[in-house]
Amino acid sequence: MSTWTPSTWRASPALQQPDWPDQAALDAVLARLAALPPLVFAGEMRSLTRSLARVCEGKAFVLQAGDCAESFDFSADSIRDKLKVILQMAVVLTYESEVPVVKMGRIAGQFAKPRSEPTEDLGGGNLIPSFRGHIVNDDAPTAEGRVANPQRLLQAYHQSAATMNLVRAFTKGGFADLRHVHLWDQPFVKSSPQGQRYERMAAEIDRILRFMGACGIDLDAAAGVNSVDFWTSHEALLLGYEESLTRQEASTGRWYDCSAHLLWVGDRTRHLDGAHVAFLTGVENPVAVKLGPSATPADAVALCQRLNPDAAPGRLTLVSRMGATRVRELLPPILRAVKASGHPVVWVCDPMHGNTYVSPSGRKTRNFDDVLAEVQGFFAACREAGVWPGGLHVELTGEDVTECVGGSEAVLDSQLAERYLTTCDPRLNARQSLDLAFGVAELLRN
Numbered sequence: 001m002s003t004w005t006p007s008t009w010r011a012s013p014a015l016q017q018p019d020w021p022d023q024a025a026l027d028a029v030l031a032r033l034a035a036l037p038p039l040v041f042a043g044e045m046r047s048l049t050r051s052l053a054r055v056c057e058g059k060a061f062v063l064q065a066g067d068c069a070e071s072f073d074f075s076a077d078s079i080r081d082k083l084k085v086i087l088q089m090a091v092v093l094t095y096e097s098e099v100p101v102v103k104m105g106r107i108a109g110q111f112a113k114p115r116s117e118p119t120e121d122l123g124g125g126n127l128i129p130s131f132r133g134h135i136v137n138d139d140a141p142t143a144e145g146r147v148a149n150p151q152r153l154l155q156a157y158h159q160s161a162a163t164m165n166l167v168r169a170f171t172k173g174g175f176a177d178l179r180h181v182h183l184w185d186q187p188f189v190k191s192s193p194q195g196q197r198y199e200r201m202a203a204e205i206d207r208i209l210r211f212m213g214a215c216g217i218d219l220d221a222a223a224g225v226n227s228v229d230f231w232t233s234h235e236a237l238l239l240g241y242e243e244s245l246t247r248q249e250a251s252t253g254r255w256y257d258c259s260a261h262l263l264w265v266g267d268r269t270r271h272l273d274g275a276h277v278a279f280l281t282g283v284e285n286p287v288a289v290k291l292g293p294s295a296t297p298a299d300a301v302a303l304c305q306r307l308n309p310d311a312a313p314g315r316l317t318l319v320s321r322m323g324a325t326r327v328r329e330l331l332p333p334i335l336r337a338v339k340a341s342g343h344p345v346v347w348v349c350d351p352m353h354g355n356t357y358v359s360p361s362g363r364k365t366r367n368f369d370d371v372l373a374e375v376q377g378f379f380a381a382c383r384e385a386g387v388w389p390g391g392l393h394v395e396l397t398g399e400d401v402t403e404c405v406g407g408s409e410a411v412l413d414s415q416l417a418e419r420y421l422t423t424c425d426p427r428l429n430a431r432q433s434l435d436l437a438f439g440v441a442e443l444l445r446n
């Protein structure tokens, strides 16, 4: 019998935790969270694990996408538009490659941010604490705003619940019906080359569905047509929050982190002896780990042994984020070592976090060409190693932002300031996201 409990992580060093100024206030909030309802249920996590096991077998592909950091300034429109672009990408991937797509958002809980520096320099040595996501402090660059406030944990929980509710309504209540494939396109996308390509594909899908209807197939009763399964995920960074939302299933005695379906640990917190990995070892959710350039083949194999000792397919996803110029050099030895160890893994490519740079105009950005190049390098490395390139992890928004440069209707460096709205990392806009989906579909088809 395992001795793991949701607080076991407290015995290990926990990196990236905020400096909460008032421990009693934090403890009161965590106790309150522990008494609030779960956001997701154990049966859903098991169902997602089964879907991810299909990815392990090379029979499906995962699309995990959403904001770098969700904002407290949210609306039904922004959730709907994000969902639209993810549904569009998924339908492009499925239609063009004939591979089923597991759809997952960085949504309904993706608030906390790990930071490279604990402080931000406002100039002239005027240091304030870094922004750590709206679940911790405010993005506005003032010393008061950057004080960690535990009330924000509660606000994040309630926003996650509201977001989850809307996501469930959209995906189960008719909006995600394949017969609405035209409605997911946004006006600012429709006129672009990739929008027109999407429209042609959507017209084909319409025709096929009408044909099926004419053949007597009841599309209202067909689960894959009138609704979709859409899963939530976020980085398990603030371990007190995750602990409070971890619940024991009465019928099995197993622990589930009910803050989201899938939790991952980031590249900065994936240490084998660290608190984040210690926490994830005990929850039954499917889990993921980001692997950046400093990850070694031995690290990857050790993470498999630690997080998935029973070698259960679908339990563990490894997310490579090496950067476009380094993926061909760094990923192959890791793929080979994990394959040789016999551990079943879902291999996913995050082509965003290894390709961030500061543009000449001074904004943090990413170039669409680097993003696509990293995905191409990832596919090539997987093919050589004989493993299935199982998925894509991206930061995007449904809004018409100018945060990443490039794409077929290119955003220029000089345009970055026009609609640079992210609270953290630069996201692909809906046009760039569709562009990427067509590019990835081509790789999957080959």
Ligand code: PEP
Binding pocket: 068, 114, 235, 265, 266, 267, 268, 290, 291, 292, 321, 353, 425
């Ligand atoms: C992220 O996913 O936003 C992130 C910080 O990623 P990584 O841990 O890969 O740097």
Ligand code: CO
Binding pocket: 068, 069, 353, 395, 424, 425
């Ligand atoms: Co990010």
